[in-house]
Amino acid sequence: MYPNHSPRLLRRRLLRTLFALPLGLACAAHGPALAAQDWPxxxxxxxxxxxxxxxxxxxxxxxxxxxxxxxxxxxxxxxxxxxxxxxxxxxxxxxxxxxxxxxxxxxxxxxxxxxxxxxxxxxxxxxxxxxxxxxYGIVAARKDLPANTMDELVELAKSQPGKLTFGSAGPATATHLAGVMVARAAGIDLMHVPYKGSIEALNDLLGGQIDLIFDPVALSQVKAGKLKALASSSQRRNPELPDVSTLKELGYDVDTRxxxxxxxxxxxxxxxxxxxxxxxxxxxxxxxxxxxxxxxxxxxxxxxxxxxxxxxxxxxxxxxxxxxxxxxxxx
CATH class of the missing domain: 3.40.190.150 (Bordetella uptake gene, domain 1)
Known part of the structure; x- marks a missing residue:
């Protein structure tokens, strides 16, 4: 090997090779980190x-x-x-x-x-x-629903099982499952009315075609006095509706996730x-x-x-x- 090279030159080449190995390994190991430095x-x-x-x-x-x-x-x-x-x-x-x-x-x-x-x-x-x-989920009711609190809603629903309706943005959407969870926690039976989206459900609630929605989209209409909020279905009160209690505060163990x-x-x-x-x-x-x-x-x-x-x-x-x-x- 390298017959024309002196022992000193061979030693230099060997040292360069040995020092290059850890440097190469280090570069390979830090490849993603280097890529992240250049990104984006x-x-x-x-x-x-x-x-x-x-x-x-x-x-x-x-x-x-x-x-x-x-x-x-x-x-x-x-x-x-x-x-x-x-x-x-x-x-x-x-x-x-x-x-x-x-x-x-x-x-x-x-x-x-x-x-x-x-x-x-x-x-x-x-x-x-x-x-x-x-x-910040909202349990929103049409303005003329004869229930002004969650307890009154539960009492009304139990007096006419399956008659009160709630709208959602569609089957198995978060707004549908929120209604299912609330009904289950309260021990009541509600009729689900699916829509193509939240706005359609909101419009029918405003028009009195349905009784409830479990949807944050109701916020502006609640603030405008066109709907009433019975509870917050999130884990904290909405600062825009500070007087509206959470379901958990009212004794209903619901987390809409x-x-x-x-x-x-x-x-x-x-x-x-x-x-x-x-x-x-x-x-x-x-x-x-x-x-x-x-x-x-x-x-x-x-x-x-x-x-x-x-x-x-x-x-x-x-x-x-x-x-x-x-x-x-x-x-």
């Missing part, structure tokens, strides 16, 4: 699996604007609605796991819909980044996920975020990747049991 190098797409104009879209645009300031790159909101959010979810799951495609999704996409019908994605195809917000979360395709490098989560935490800490979210019955509720993953697993098991126990089906 181009605009990010944030997919919303619903049409423009709803709560999902509003939250996504709020997140995009404030996360852009933290990450230093443009975030483009892309609405891919249809098929109960499954089209947008499939598009996000199919994207490259490089941190340049995000998905904003509610509880239903990850913990409810997959238990009800075949969907073109698997929750395991996503990695949780962070919980973004929680919802309503949230919006941020996801990336599975396989996205952990340092990139952590960088997004850190940026989101800083964005959600801005006081103006709370003020804006409050206008549509939401509140910032940050949880990092690990805590949020545990929450999703718990909610998934909860809704699977609820759907099975209640025999809920989607035709």
């Amino acid at each position: 190098a181009k605009p990010i797409t944030l997919i919303v699996p619903y049409p423009a104009g709803g709560n999902s879209d509003t939250i996504a645009r709020l997140v995009a604007e404030n996360l852009r300031k933290q990450l230093g790159t443009d975030i483009i909101v892309e609405n891919k609605g249809g098929a109960g959010a499954t089209i947008g979810a499939r598009a996000a799951a199919s994207a490259a796991p490089d941190g340049y495609t995000l998905l904003l999704a509610p509880t239903a996409v990850m913990a409810i819909t997959p238990h009800l019908r075949t969907v073109p994605y698997k929750p395991s195809e996503f990695a949780p980044v962070a919980n973004v917000s929680g919802s 309503s949230w919006f979360g941020l996801f990336v395709p599975a396989g996205t490098p952990e340092p990139v996920i952590d960088k997004i989560a850190t940026g989101l935490e800083a964005a959600l800490a801005q006081p103006e975020i709370t003020d804006v979210m409050l206008k549509f019955s939401q509140f910032p509720q940050f949880q990092g990747p690990e805590a949020f993953a545990r929450r999703i697993a718990d909610d998934d098991a909860f809704f699977k049991r609820l759907i099975t126990d209640e025999g809920i089906k989607v035709e």
